[in-house]
Amino acid sequence: MDMRKLVGRNFARLRQAKDLTQEQVAERSGLSQQYLSGLERGRRNPTIITLYELARALDVSHVELVLPPDEK
Amino acid sequence: MDMRKLVGRNFARLRQAKDLTQEQVAERSGLSQQYLSGLERGRRNPTIITLYELARALDVSHVELVLPPDEK
Numbered sequence: 470m471d472m473r474k475l476v477g478r479n480f481a482r483l484r485q486a487k488d489l490t491q492e493q494v495a496e497r498s499g500l501s502q503q504y505l506s507g508l509e510r511g512r513r514n515p516t517i518i519t520l521y522e523l524a525r526a527l528d529v530s531h532v533e534l535v536l537p538p539d540e541k
Numbered sequence: 542m543d544m545r546k547l548v549g550r551n552f553a554r555l556r557q558a559k560d561l562t563q564e565q566v567a568e569r570s571g572l573s574q575q576y577l578s579g580l581e582r583g584r585r586n587p588t589i590i591t592l593y594e595l596a597r598a599l600d601v602s603h604v605e606l607v608l609p610p611d612e613k
Contacts, residue, residue, distance in 0.1 A: 472589040472603070514588045517544040517607065531544070532607055535589065 470537065474511035476520070479534045481509040483527050498526035542609065546583035548592070551606045553581040555599050570598035 484494055491509070495502040500522070507513045508523070515523065517531075524531035556566055563581070567574040572594070579585045580595075587595065589603075596603035 470593060470603075472593045476589055514590050516586045516588050517548055517592060518586050520589060520607075521542060521544045530609075532604060532609075535592075535604055535607060537602075537604075 471511065472535075473514055475537065476515065476534050477509045477511040477513070479536065480505075480523060480527070483529050483533060484509075487527055489527070494523075494526045498522050500526075543583065544607075545586055547609065548587065548606050549581045549583040549585070551608065552577075552595060552599070555601050555605060556581075559599055561599070566595075566598045570594050572598075 484491070491502045491505045494500075495505055498505075500519070504513065508515065520534055521531045524534055556563070563574045563577045566572075567577055570577075572591070576585065580587065592606055593603045596606055
């Protein structure tokens with residue numbers, strides 16, 4: 470499993486479901502919009518602490534960010 | 542939430558449930574026993590790729606490693 474793609478896709482899907490832009494999430498999370506763009510393209514390998522910060526910025530559980538497609 | 546403690550506790554619990562030593566998991570995962578010891582004490586901040594490798598070494602889903610206590 471490519472964890473970077475999995476988390477990137479989950480993040481992009483949840484962000485869009487909340488009607489948030491990458492810029493808005495960047496502001497909430499303290500992470501840069503460039504980082505979030507790379508994350509959504511599966512190019513980032515966040516730590517578990519960053520994973521938690523990403524989830525908080527979307528107001529979702531960090532567990533949702535790592536769920537495989539067949540467990541949603 | 543302290544993600545390092547959460548993942549460390551989940552990892553230790555699941556490893557013990559499988560009757561595996563830190564040394565055995567080190568051999569399976571390619572991570573050092575010192576790393577695993579620090580992880581179980583909540584002192585490590587693994588990336589999502591390392592999280593996946595840790596889960597594979599225990600033959601569990603990576604989701605189990607990040608589940609909060611009240612979602613088990």
